[in-house]
Amino acid sequence: MFKFKKKTTTELDYNNIPKHIAIIMDGNGRWAQQRHLPRIAGHKKGMNVVKDITKAASDLGVKALTLYAFSTENWKRADQEVNYLMDLPEKFFSTFVPDLVKNNVKVNVMGYVDQLPKSTQNAINNAIEDTKDCDGMILNFALNYGSQDEIVTAVQNIAKKVSDGILNVEDINKEVVSDNLMTSSLGEFANPDLLIRTSGEERLSNFLLWQVAYSEFVFDDTKWPDYTKEDLINCIAKFQGRHRRFGGL
Numbered sequence: 001m002f003k004f005k006k007k008t009t010t011e012l013d014y015n016n017i018p019k020h021i022a023i024i025m026d027g028n029g030r031w032a033q034q035r036h037l038p039r040i041a042g043h044k045k046g047m048n049v050v051k052d053i054t055k056a057a058s059d060l061g062v063k064a065l066t067l068y069a070f071s072t073e074n075w076k077r078a079d080q081e082v083n084y085l086m087d088l089p090e091k092f093f094s095t096f097v098p099d100l101v102k103n104n105v106k107v108n109v110m111g112y113v114d115q116l117p118k119s120t121q122n123a124i125n126n127a128i129e130d131t132k133d134c135d136g137m138i139l140n141f142a143l144n145y146g147s148q149d150e151i152v153t154a155v156q157n158i159a160k161k162v163s164d165g166i167l168n169v170e171d172i173n174k175e176v177v178s179d180n181l182m183t184s185s186l187g188e189f190a191n192p193d194l195l196i197r198t199s200g201e202e203r204l205s206n207f208l209l210w211q212v213a214y215s216e217f218v219f220d221d222t223k224w225p226d227y228t229k230e231d232l233i234n235c236i237a238k239f240q241g242r243h244r245r246f247g248g249l
């Protein structure tokens with residue numbers, strides 16, 4: 001049931017650290033279930049792993065780290081679990097903002113934030129304000145996010161610009177679409193170089209569908225609550241071990 005990991009030291013090429021890493025932090029519920037704990041115990045442990053991996057990624061020189069924290073589909077879960085999850089951003093920032101500032105990490109949140117509880121929105125806005133002058137790694141939380149909704153919203157915004165005479169139909173291209181996605185605030189780091197999904201599932205689950213067109217995917221069997229800096233390094237090593245092509249030879 002519990003796999004003991006062989007300690008290995010992996011050498012990374014620090015000239016080829018993926019600039020933007022996106023992570024689907026999966027396996028929290030199953031981690032708790034295997035230990036006969038309530039699901040929220042997995043989320044609680046998972047939040048502490050977010051802190052560890054944020055620090056690890058920043059130390060490794062990652063420029064942007066996107067974490068899939070809550071999808072638009074997660075509202076279907078039990079009320080008790082959703083209520084607990086909605087408190088996590090506040091809990092995270094109440095203890096971690098000083099560390100983020102110390103590590104020069106800038107907070108960004110993408111998703112339909114206006115649909116979240118006001119207390120959650122306030123915690124997010126305060127953290128964004130407190131870290132706005134940080135110019136190190138961007139910690140980008142996907143919260144109440146869904147890629148298909150994101151694309152529909154982008155199409156609606158572009159159509160409005162055309163009807164308002166701001167944009168001509170023939171001027172709509174890939175850059176215009178990208179500029180209207182929620183990741184546009186990440187600038188040159190909008191598209192992940194590496195997408196990691198933990199706990200062995202090999203699905204995108206409506207995450208960054210447009211942005212991952214040329215990303216490398218690494219699926220790690222480790223459940224998120226057990227994920228460590230060593231696991232992140234191993235995933236980056238797999239990324240570095242692949243010959244990356246952008247559609248060319």
Ligand SMILES: Cc1cc(N2CCCCCC2)n2ncc(-c3ccc(F)cc3)c2n1
Binds near residue numbers: 047086092
């Ligand atoms: C809903 C949710 C769940 C959540 N889990 C812990 C990580 C595993 C995935 C599920 C549970 N975490 N962890 C951190 C946040 C968070 C989100 C936004 C923000 F601005 C600051 C922190 C979070 N949010």
